[in-house]
Amino acid sequence: MRxxxxxxxxxxxxxxxxxxxxxxxxxxxxxxxxxTVSYLPAASSGPAQTNVTxxxxxxxxxxxxxxWVSYFAQxxxxxxxxxxxxxxxxHSLIHVTVDQFDGSSGLRNPFFGxxxxxxxxxxxxxxxxxxxxxxxxxxxxxxxxxxxVSVPLKGVGDNAPNQCSVAPCPLSKTHNTITFTFRSGAxxxxxxxxxxxxxxxxxxxxGGPMQTLGYMDGFLEVV
Amino acid sequence: MSMVSxxxxxxxxxxxxxxxxxxxxxxxxxxxxxxxxxQLPPGSMTVQAHGQTGANIVxxxxxxxxxxxxxxxxxxxxxxxxxxxxxxxxxxIHTNGRVMMIWLASTVVIVLGxxxxxxxxxxxxxxxxxxxxxxxxxxxxxGARAALPIQVIGxxxxxxxxxxxxxxxxxxxxxxxxxxxxxxxxTSLDVTHSFWAYKLGVKADAxxxxxxxxxxxxxxTGTFTIRCAELCGxxxxxxxxxxxxxxxxxxxxxxxxxxxxxxxxxxxxxxxSTHYFPQPQRRAG
Amino acid sequence: xxxxxIAVQPPVWRRLMGxxxxxxxxxxxxxxxxxxxxxxxxxxxxxxxxxxxxxDVALILGYLFAVAGFLIGLGFANYPVxxxxxRPAELPREQAGGVGRYFTLNTDHKVVALQYxxxxxxxxxxxxxxxxxxxxxxxxxxxxxxxxxxxLTLVGLHGTMMIMMTSAMMLGPFANYxxxxxxxxxxxxxxxxxxxxxxxxxxxxxxxxxxxxxxxxPTGWTGYATLSxxxxxxxxxxxxxxxxxxxxLTLVGLxxxxxxxxxRAPGMTWGRLPIFVWGTVAxxxxxxxxxxxxxMTMSMVMLDRTVDTSFFLAPAGGSPYLYENLFWFFGHxxxxxxxxxxxxxxxxxxxxxxxxxxxxxxxAVAGFLxxxLLSFFxxxxxxxxxxxxxxxxxxYMLTTELISIPTGSVFLNGRGRIWGTGWxxx
Numbered sequence: 049m050r051x052x053x054x055x056x057x058x059x060x061x062x063x064x065x066x067x068x069x070x071x072x073x074x075x076x077x078x079x080x081x082x083x084t085v086s087y088l089p090a091a092s093s094g095p096a097q098t099n100v101t102x103x104x105x106x107x108x109x110x111x112x113x114x115x116w117v118s119y120f121a122q123x124x125x126x127x128x129x130x131x132x133x134x135x136x137x138x139h140s141l142i143h144v145t146v147d148q149f150d151g152s153s154g155l156r157n158p159f160f161g162x163x164x165x166x167x168x169x170x171x172x173x174x175x176x177x178x179x180x181x182x183x184x185x186x187x188x189x190x191x192x193x194x195x196x197v198s199v200p201l202k203g204v205g206d207n208a209p210n211q212c213s214v215a216p217c218p219l220s221k222t223h224n225t226i227t228f229t230f231r232s233g234a235x236x237x238x239x240x241x242x243x244x245x246x247x248x249x250x251x252x253x254x255g256g257p258m259q260t261l262g263y264m265d266g267f268l269e270v271v
Numbered sequence: 272m273s274m275v276s277x278x279x280x281x282x283x284x285x286x287x288x289x290x291x292x293x294x295x296x297x298x299x300x301x302x303x304x305x306x307x308x309x310q311l312p313p314g315s316m317t318v319q320a321h322g323q324t325g326a327n328i329v330x331x332x333x334x335x336x337x338x339x340x341x342x343x344x345x346x347x348x349x350x351x352x353x354x355x356x357x358x359x360x361x362x363x364i365h366t367n368g369r370v371m372m373i374w375l376a377s378t379v380v381i382v383l384g385x386x387x388x389x390x391x392x393x394x395x396x397x398x399x400x401x402x403x404x405x406x407x408x409x410x411x412x413x414g415a416r417a418a419l420p421i422q423v424i425g426x427x428x429x430x431x432x433x434x435x436x437x438x439x440x441x442x443x444x445x446x447x448x449x450x451x452x453x454x455x456x457x458t459s460l461d462v463t464h465s466f467w468a469y470k471l472g473v474k475a476d477a478x479x480x481x482x483x484x485x486x487x488x489x490x491x492t493g494t495f496t497i498r499c500a501e502l503c504g505x506x507x508x509x510x511x512x513x514x515x516x517x518x519x520x521x522x523x524x525x526x527x528x529x530x531x532x533x534x535x536x537x538x539x540x541x542x543x544s545t546h547y548f549p550q551p552q553r554r555a556g
Numbered sequence: 557x558x559x560x561x562i563a564v565q566p567p568v569w570r571r572l573m574g575x576x577x578x579x580x581x582x583x584x585x586x587x588x589x590x591x592x593x594x595x596x597x598x599x600x601x602x603x604x605x606x607x608x609x610x611x612d613v614a615l616i617l618g619y620l621f622a623v624a625g626f627l628i629g630l631g632f633a634n635y636p637v638x639x640x641x642x643r644p645a646e647l648p649r650e651q652a653g654g655v656g657r658y659f660t661l662n663t664d665h666k667v668v669a670l671q672y673x674x675x676x677x678x679x680x681x682x683x684x685x686x687x688x689x690x691x692x693x694x695x696x697x698x699x700x701x702x703x704x705x706x707x708l709t710l711v712g713l714h715g716t717m718m719i720m721m722t723s724a725m726m727l728g729p730f731a732n733y734x735x736x737x738x739x740x741x742x743x744x745x746x747x748x749x750x751x752x753x754x755x756x757x758x759x760x761x762x763x764x765x766x767x768x769x770x771x772x773x774p775t776g777w778t779g780y781a782t783l784s785x786x787x788x789x790x791x792x793x794x795x796x797x798x799x800x801x802x803x804x805l806t807l808v809g810l811x812x813x814x815x816x817x818x819x820r821a822p823g824m825t826w827g828r829l830p831i832f833v834w835g836t837v838a839x840x841x842x843x844x845x846x847x848x849x850x851x852m853t854m855s856m857v858m859l860d861r862t863v864d865t866s867f868f869l870a871p872a873g874g875s876p877y878l879y880e881n882l883f884w885f886f887g888h889x890x891x892x893x894x895x896x897x898x899x900x901x902x903x904x905x906x907x908x909x910x911x912x913x914x915x916x917x918x919x920a921v922a923g924f925l926x927x928x929l930l931s932f933f934x935x936x937x938x939x940x941x942x943x944x945x946x947x948x949x950x951x952y953m954l955t956t957e958l959i960s961i962p963t964g965s966v967f968l969n970g971r972g973r974i975w976g977t978g979w980x981x982x
Contacts, residue, residue, distance in 0.1 A: 070685065073768065074689070077706065077768045078689065078701075078702045078706050078710070079702070080703070080706070081703045112609075113609040114609065115607055115608065115609045116609060156426065156460055156461070157424070157426055157431065157441075157460060158536065158539040158540050158541070159431055159441045159533075159536050159539070159540060160536075161535075161536055161539040162533065162535040162536035162539070164443075179535055180535040180536070180538075180539065182539075183539050191429075193428075193429050193443075193509070194509070196443070236698075237698055237699065239506055239509050239704075241428065241505075241506060243426075243429070245461075247608075248607060248608065249603055249604045249607045249608035250608055250786060251782070251785050251786040251869065252427075252461040252462070252782075252786060254427050254461055254462075254504070254786060255608075255786040255787060255788070256608055256609070256610065256788065258427075259504050259505040259705065259774065259786075259787075259788070260505070260705060260771065260788075261505075261703050261704070261705060265505060265506070267699075284975075284976070341967055341971070344971050344975075345970075345971065345974065348971070348974040348975060348979075349974070349979070352974065352975070352976060352977055352978060352979060353978065353979060353980075354911075354977075354978030354979060354980045355978065362976055363912065364912070364915065364972070364975065364976055364977075365912075365913060365915060365916075366915060366916050366917070366918075366919075366972075367916075367972070370968075370972065371916055371919050371965075371968070374964070374965065374968050375961070375965065378960070378961050378964050378965070379961060382957040382958060382960055382961055383954075383957070385957055386950075386953055386954045386957040386958075389950075389953050389957075390950040390953065390954075393949065393950065402940060402941035403941045403942070403943045404941075404943075404946040405943045405944055405945045405946050406943075407945070408946055409946055409947050410946065457943070461782070461786075462780075462781075462782040462783040462786060462876075463780055463781065463782055463783065463876050465941075474941045475941055475943065476941060476942040476943050478870070478876050478877070478942065478943050479782065479870040479871070479876070480870035480871065480875075481870075481877075481943050482943075483942075483943030485941075501780065502708070502774065502775055502776045502778075502780065502783065503783060504774050504783055504786075504787075505704055505705050505708070505774060506704065507708070507774075508704065509704075548870075548871045
């Protein structure tokens with residue numbers, strides 16, 4: 049009888065361990081995702097538009113990948129969040145401001161030097177309108193292929209003084225400010241990504257942060 | 272049904288079996304050719320797709336009777352030769368050289384026949400195959416010299432299309448003219464992708480530094496889906512777009528509009544080439 | 557060769573301190589950290605490893621040292637060390653019964669077969685769980701359950717686990733158990749290697765599962781060239797695990813063939829071998845010749861990722877086609893490694909329930925050997941539209957068609973057996 053009890057104990061223990069392992073696998077690993085930043089406006093706020101503020105940094109500085117480039121999003125309360133899932137309202141004008149702190153890597157495909165899918169076809173760089181960017185000066189792009197949006201972001205020169213190296217970067221450091229507007233259409237979830245091979249040290253510059261949600265890739269949730 | 276069998280019992284079984292198989296096969300082949308056939312992918316939007324659908328019909332029509340032979344044989348045997356009681360042992364059949372020879376001969380004939388037919392179908396006088404055939408395809412359709420070249424550039428994670436004979440304009444939207452031979456030059460800027468426009472009957476791997484050519488001749492106007500068919504990273508499943516087949520005048524209007532739309536970026540592009548070295552290869556620091 | 561008598565079993569705590577899976581795990585973990593430390597020391601200042609926050613050298617060395625520690629802890633180093641110290645050659649003491657012997661290096665072929673059975677089954681269920689999780693994501697057309705990177709890892713884990721484990725699924729449990737019995741031998745030709753082939757399987761499986769701690773791998777089970785060079789740290793788990801399984805497969809094949817050639821009982825001629833033994837020999841040939849190619853392919857990708865070689869990088873003179881050809885040169889015989897034992901087992905079972913010997917035995921043997929030979933000539937049918945030169949398409953189409961002739965003849969054997977018999981289901 050004692051051996052029967054022992055067997056029951058071992059089997060129970062093994063089942064519990066297995067169940068915990070599966071639970072960990074699903075809940076912690078598979079369901080893990082970067083935080084969502086919501087830009088949904090309050091109920092009555094005039095014409096359908098909203099403001100989104102992002103910044104790109106050369107290295108995050110902390111966390112599991114301190115050396116990776118990344119986007120950061122500023123939530124409506126003004127706090128910088130290391131998240132790339134942006135929630136915006138449908139059928140609205142989205143005014144995007146990107147504070148670009150990273151150096152230039154150059155576009156692999158110079159096709160992206162011309163911003164597309166944005167209102168007026170023109171982006172504003174440091175206050176001046178620009179219809180096309182020299183591909184070698186691009187540091188990142190903000191592109192939503194399913195909406196036809198793609199905007200190259202001008203990089204900070206390599207020799208510029210006072211460069212920011214650890215996120216989140218304050219506006220006192222050298223940066224370029226790029227603004228543009230696009231129209232969010234029907235509700236849905238759209239991916240966005242960067243098209244500049246900016247992942248330092250990875251083959252073709254497209255590994256690491258370029259393939260990880262929360263760094264150079266994200267979702268635009270249009271609700 | 273006695274299992275202590277005489278000479279004619281097996282023959283009776285054989286006749287019954289082959290009758291059942293024959294009837295089912297004829298029925299199945301008729302269904303395959305006339306009912307299933309028109310539904311089989313990839314359809315008839317292009318000459319190549321039509322040829323592939325025809326090939327699918329022929330192969331299915333040949334394979335279904337063979338599959339039926341195995342299934343009906345086993346089904347019949349399971350029903351007819353079940354042991355009835357303790358005395359139910361079958362005759363000591365160990366081998367039958369004639370059956371083996373007939374089987375081997377017929378499978379060789381079917382298989383070689385299909386291989387020869389398949390090779391013949393690849394010839395350009397037939398429909399050719401719509402798949403990517405490398406930088407120097409040996410099976411080129413008639414009029415390949417005058418084909419409209421369209422470069423399909425796959426990169427992580429987007430398809431763009433370049434028209435070298437229209438000023439080298441690059442566009443995110445693919446449009447091809449109907450009733451005109453088009454040569455897709457598929458290449459990649461980074462990892463291996465695969466340009467898969469199934470309604471056109473085209474699947475061609477986009478490999479860096481390689482010019483993979485696939486010919487297409489569209490019969491009808493319409494739209495088609497383009498997907499990436501080779502795992503290429505995070506957004507592989509999102510490398511999805513829609514292409515257009517336009518009539519000749521519509522295509523001329525479209526290309527003019529596109530050239531105007533992308534005028535700025537065309538200045539930035541390097542000269543047209545069948546492949547582009549991904550630069551930079553590895554970014555340091 | 558002398559074998560000592562069976563001794564009385566020492567108490568549990570004493571047995572836990574010997575050479576067994578627990579010691580192996582402890583030494584494995586220790587080896588992992590040692591390897592990682594060595595890797596970090598070796599790559600200080602190397603920007604492509606350190607500056608990218610993923611040190612492939614450290615991780616791969618960690619895994620290799622972990623496997624070495626695991627195997628040493630199990631006792632695989634005991635015999636070589638003993639021989640180097642001049643002790644006579646002897647098989648390990650036979651252990652008394654009990655569940656404990658399944659967690660040690662055991663050279664009894666039946667024990668190894670049962671170890672294989674449960675080990676493979678465990679990883680088979682893990683792969684099946686991953687399949688169900690894939691289905692959960694596919695319940696709706698857009699991302700709703702798992703993020704895209706995790707989903708790709710799920711797909712890769714499911715595929716790799718299934719292929720890795722099912723390759724061993726047929727020959728591991730069944731051939732190890734039944735082959736010596738069927739040919740009248742007392743053991744397999746190389747019992748210690750037999751045990752090694754088993755213990756590499758849980759090592760590889762755990763290394764593969766550890767990819768989830770390194771953000772997974774995006775290439776799916778085929779691990780295609782340029783993407784696998786570019787991918788996250790988790791790619792190294794896949795590469796090391798698959799290479800280990802390939803080593804295990806090679807050794808299984810070697811063991812099977814050597815056993816059948818040398819240890820048949822007197823009077824057991826080749827023409828009298830049970831058909832399962834022939835199937836095992838055919839599979840063994842496939843494993844022995846194809847699996848080493850996979851070891852080298854995985855090693856080449858690891859070299860590309862760590863020391864900046866460019867086997868598969870186009871701009872530096874390499875080619876992704878090299879990977880595709882090498883991989884499928886293994887990949888096609890691999891599918892026959894999975895299929896032939898299955899055919900052989902069915903051809904063993906049917907005669908039992910039909911109460912007659914196998915019909916057309918020479919044809920079945922010819923079928924297996926024909927499939928084995930032809931399976932090395934068809935691999936480019938995986939590369940038809942890849943953009944390689946198309947002149948060989950008709951040749952590979954022909955060989956692919958031809959391989960269905962021996963396969964079909966195996967089915968003829970089954971049909972011939974069941975014709976006219978009185979089959980029973982009990």
